Amino acid sequence: MYFRYITVIMVFAHLQSLFAEKQDTSSVTILKEVTVMGSYGRDIDREITLPVAVADKKFLTEHFRGNIMQTLEYVGGVRSMDIGSGFSKPMIRGMGFNRIAVVENGIKHEGQQWGSDHGLEIDAFAVDRVVIRKGPSSLLFGSDAMGGVIEIQTPKTPLENLFYGEVSILGKSVNETFAESVMMGLKRGVYNVKFRFTSQDYGDYKIPADTVVYLTQRMTVDNRKLKNTAGLERDASILMEYEKGRHSGNITISNTFQKSGFFTGAHGVPDATRLRDDGDNRNIDLPYSTVNHLKITAQRQLKNDNFAITWNLGYQNNRRKELSIFHTHYGNQAAPTENPDLELYFSLVTLDMAMKSEWLPCDRLKHSFGWDVQGQDNNIAGYSFLLPEFKRFSAGVFYLASFKMTDKLTFDGGLRVNYGKIKLSGYSDIYLSDYLYRRGYPDSVTDEYRWRGYPVERAFSDLAASFGLIWQANDYGLLKVNLGRSFRMPGANELSSNGVHHSAFRHEQGTPVLDSEKGWQADVAYTFQNDGIGLSLSPFFNLFENYIYLKPTGLWSLLPHAGQIYLYTGARAVFTGAEAELNIDFTKKMTYHFAGEYVYTHNLDENTPMSFSPPASIRNSLILRHGNIRLSAELQSIATQNRVSKNEDPTKGTNLIHLSATLITALARVSLSVYNLTDNAYYNHLSFYRKAQIPEPGRNVQLLINIPLKRKMK
Amino acid sequence: MRTIIFTCFCMLSCLALTITGCKDESDTQKPVINLIEPVEGDVIKIGSEHGVHFEAEFSDNEALASYKISVHPNFDGHQHAILRSGAVDFEFDKSWLLYDDDNPEPKNVSVHHHEIKVPEDATPGAYHLMVYCTDKAGNQSYLALNVVLSHEGDDDDGHDDED
Numbered sequence: 001m002y003f004r005y006i007t008v009i010m011v012f013a014h015l016q017s018l019f020a021e022k023q024d025t026s027s028v029t030i031l032k033e034v035t036v037m038g039s040y041g042r043d044i045d046r047e048i049t050l051p052v053a054v055a056d057k058k059f060l061t062e063h064f065r066g067n068i069m070q071t072l073e074y075v076g077g078v079r080s081m082d083i084g085s086g087f088s089k090p091m092i093r094g095m096g097f098n099r100i101a102v103v104e105n106g107i108k109h110e111g112q113q114w115g116s117d118h119g120l121e122i123d124a125f126a127v128d129r130v131v132i133r134k135g136p137s138s139l140l141f142g143s144d145a146m147g148g149v150i151e152i153q154t155p156k157t158p159l160e161n162l163f164y165g166e167v168s169i170l171g172k173s174v175n176e177t178f179a180e181s182v183m184m185g186l187k188r189g190v191y192n193v194k195f196r197f198t199s200q201d202y203g204d205y206k207i208p209a210d211t212v213v214y215l216t217q218r219m220t221v222d223n224r225k226l227k228n229t230a231g232l233e234r235d236a237s238i239l240m241e242y243e244k245g246r247h248s249g250n251i252t253i254s255n256t257f258q259k260s261g262f263f264t265g266a267h268g269v270p271d272a273t274r275l276r277d278d279g280d281n282r283n284i285d286l287p288y289s290t291v292n293h294l295k296i297t298a299q300r301q302l303k304n305d306n307f308a309i310t311w312n313l314g315y316q317n318n319r320r321k322e323l324s325i326f327h328t329h330y331g332n333q334a335a336p337t338e339n340p341d342l343e344l345y346f347s348l349v350t351l352d353m354a355m356k357s358e359w360l361p362c363d364r365l366k367h368s369f370g371w372d373v374q375g376q377d378n379n380i381a382g383y384s385f386l387l388p389e390f391k392r393f394s395a396g397v398f399y400l401a402s403f404k405m406t407d408k409l410t411f412d413g414g415l416r417v418n419y420g421k422i423k424l425s426g427y428s429d430i431y432l433s434d435y436l437y438r439r440g441y442p443d444s445v446t447d448e449y450r451w452r453g454y455p456v457e458r459a460f461s462d463l464a465a466s467f468g469l470i471w472q473a474n475d476y477g478l479l480k481v482n483l484g485r486s487f488r489m490p491g492a493n494e495l496s497s498n499g500v501h502h503s504a505f506r507h508e509q510g511t512p513v514l515d516s517e518k519g520w521q522a523d524v525a526y527t528f529q530n531d532g533i534g535l536s537l538s539p540f541f542n543l544f545e546n547y548i549y550l551k552p553t554g555l556w557s558l559l560p561h562a563g564q565i566y567l568y569t570g571a572r573a574v575f576t577g578a579e580a581e582l583n584i585d586f587t588k589k590m591t592y593h594f595a596g597e598y599v600y601t602h603n604l605d606e607n608t609p610m611s612f613s614p615p616a617s618i619r620n621s622l623i624l625r626h627g628n629i630r631l632s633a634e635l636q637s638i639a640t641q642n643r644v645s646k647n648e649d650p651t652k653g654t655n656l657i658h659l660s661a662t663l664i665t666a667l668a669r670v671s672l673s674v675y676n677l678t679d680n681a682y683y684n685h686l687s688f689y690r691k692a693q694i695p696e697p698g699r700n701v702q703l704l705i706n707i708p709l710k711r712k713m714k
Numbered sequence: 715m716r717t718i719i720f721t722c723f724c725m726l727s728c729l730a731l732t733i734t735g736c737k738d739e740s741d742t743q744k745p746v747i748n749l750i751e752p753v754e755g756d757v758i759k760i761g762s763e764h765g766v767h768f769e770a771e772f773s774d775n776e777a778l779a780s781y782k783i784s785v786h787p788n789f790d791g792h793q794h795a796i797l798r799s800g801a802v803d804f805e806f807d808k809s810w811l812l813y814d815d816d817n818p819e820p821k822n823v824s825v826h827h828h829e830i831k832v833p834e835d836a837t838p839g840a841y842h843l844m845v846y847c848t849d850k851a852g853n854q855s856y857l858a859l860n861v862v863l864s865h866e867g868d869d870d871d872g873h874d875d876e877d
Contacts, residue, residue: 552852553852608739644742647852
């Protein structure tokens with residue numbers, strides 16, 4: 001452990017002396033970069049009829065949390081669904097799981113996003129620029145982009161020949177995180193190569209509570225630390241770029257490895273004895289999960305004055321393992337001889353191919369045309385079962401036209417035709433059928449239950465469309481309206497699962513005849529920008545005629561550890577709400593920022609709210625800048641969420657105070673922050689651990705040091 | 715143009731308001747289980763003819779539907795492993811309706827029975843006893859108890875003497 005710390009400090013000292021002489025140039029370049037990216041954000045806002053937010057390098061650094069989703073929570077309408085302190089996945093305007101696409105270098109990130117204990121496998125340090133599209137994006141991004149897109153873009157290539165780099169160090173008190181990331185790049189002539197390595201280690205996280213309640217049993221938490229929530233992350237990536245005249249292209253290879261313990265108090269049936277402190281808050285004991293995500297993407301672009309064509313290729317392999325001491329619910333299964341503790345294993349291989357072309361026959365008209373194809377193959381192993389093996393294929397063609405009627409008014413409209421096919425292998429559980437036979441159930445019952453995954457073969461044809469306008473009323477105001485028709489193909493779990501979900505502790509049953517999710521989505525975004533004042537309002541209204549959710553059936557399951565059966569069912573549903581943001585520069589040195597968001601969900605068939613409705617929240621912050629010092633104070637208010645679906649608990653609101661101080665010098669950027677200053681105990685309605693009544697991490701002191709490196713080359 | 719856009723904006727806001735205005739939501743309140751017997755840590759006598767004394771009160775804000783009792787082994791802290799020779803692991807799963815034709819929408823039901831009978835050949839050890847209850851809307855609540863199956867337990871009907 002210490003060896004690695006010492007190595008990093010040595011690398012530091014070495015690099016500092018190397019670049020000390022270049023102080024002046026680097027500080028100037030940093031400032032230049034910030035302005036460039038700020039205007040880029042505004043440009044893209046004027047091009048896309050949907051509400052968009054751009055998180056540039058400056059924004060990402062100022063809100064850095066070591067986890068990309070927790071950083072993006074500062075964007076209005078975006079929420080992070082957390083699993084403990086390490087893993088998170090995105091939610092936009094109340095839609096999560098497979099309804100949000102995360103796109104990196106033009107390729108959709110494909111992990112196990114259907115799963116409730118899945119986290120996004122992306123190196124937070126490696127993210128330089130994110131464009132967030134809030135609202136229906138099926139037209140351009142296909143199925144799974146119904147609720148929005150988190151588009152991680154490759155950073156702008158330096159213009160001049162340069163050796164550049166960055167060393168970042170992150171420390172967090174709440175779970176004793178130590179993370180380091182080293183980036184080095186070389187731009188020479190038409191080539192640019194960049195390498196990054198990131199390592200994160202964290203211990204069990206602290207909660208401001210002495211007990212948790214899990215499956216009705218109150219259990220003591222020793223030393224206010226959640227046992228076995230420690231974890232680690234190792235990421236490496238390389239980017240190779242080429243740009244010469246009309247041609248440009250890149251290849252990226254990245255590998256993300258995450259390992260994280262499951263809190264023993266919320267895994268399996270409660271047992272207080274397994275919660276006793278083992279004296280080591282950094283060990284990762286059974287049960288735990290590991291994920292390894294390998295991604296190779298390639299992009300090639302040909303650009304003329306009025307014509308551009310882009311190809312994308314992607315290969316991904318997501319391997320997720322869950323390990324837990326061998327156990328069976330049926331008493332007749334012997335432990336496997338190989339990997340006896342491997343409970344679940346999924347290996348998902350995804351291949352993507354896409355082409356997009358843009359043609360501007362005149363100043364006022366732009367045609368975009370594209371197609372994309374995706375193939376997936378999921379393989380499984382382990383002594384337990386959750387999701388069957390499947391093969392999935394989807395292909396789509398889209399056309400989008402953009403017409404600039406006047407200098408101030410632009411219309412756009414488009415259509416996508418999509419075809420998808422899924423073949424699920426089915427999985428018959430011999431141990432379960434034997435168990436039911438021994439319990440004396442008739443064959444008809446055994447036959448119904450033994451299929452833990454139904455063999456299903458389905459094809460889906462879908463249509464996506466959108467129509468929108470952008471109206472630049474004057475120099476200050478910008479109004480955007482978008483109406484979209486979107487879709488999502490049902491997932492493997494929604495079509496085929498039949499059995500107890502080991503972490504949700506309920507019998508979840510798929511419906512093989514489910515139709516695609518479909519809906520109409522209307523969005524309006526208004527932004528006003530004048531000297532010192534910025535205002536943005538973005539209301540939305542979504543109406544789905546088929547929204548897939550887990551419906552409690554009231555029928556008892558025969559499986560051990562299960563209550564009633566929950567069935568994946570389509571319903572008519574409404575999602576509506578708004579985000580509001582206000583920015584006032586009182587003086588050149590003092591800025592006030594307000595951000596608020598609200599989502600209302602309603603299941604029109606059940607006449608209840610939908611589950612995981614994000615509670616209303618407000619952020620009030622004051623930022624002071626003086627010379628190279630930046631101070632900020634924030635009051636985050638989260639409302640009580642009483643609008644819950646059946647079998648979901650209401651969550652009480654809270655007020656949190658966050659403070660931050662940053663010193664920016666030519667040599668380094670040092671930022672010290674305190675989150676949840678008053679150590680409030682509160683629950684996150686969207687957290688995986690909410691069910692177990694485990695409060696969110698307590699007070700967290702975070703230190704972030706970024707050391708930029710830059711050396712011009714001849 | 716300005717008016718068209720303004721109208722769009724207003725219509726969207728109105729639509730949002732009308733939907734948000736409908737507070738006519740169906741029941742999301744869970745039923746309540748008040749389990750009187752058995753209690754946490756109880757020892758249950760193997761082979762007792764009286765059966766386990768089960769006594770509970772169920773209540774709901776609208777209408778109770780059903781309850782289920784499930785008993786299963788917890789020999790090594792949930793991690794039930796390997797087959798044991800001789801003795802048979804005791805498993806019990808049964809559900810009952812809480813309504814009938816006379817009382818189709820009951821709000822309070824008291825239950826008392828001795829239907830859980832542990833046979834002579836049951837494996838002694840730690841077990842879980844879970845009680846689930848649903849209302850007619852599909853809201854579910856449950857309780858989990860740790861109980862011990864033993865040959866040494868009291869061989870009476872589980873009732874207190876003054877009963």
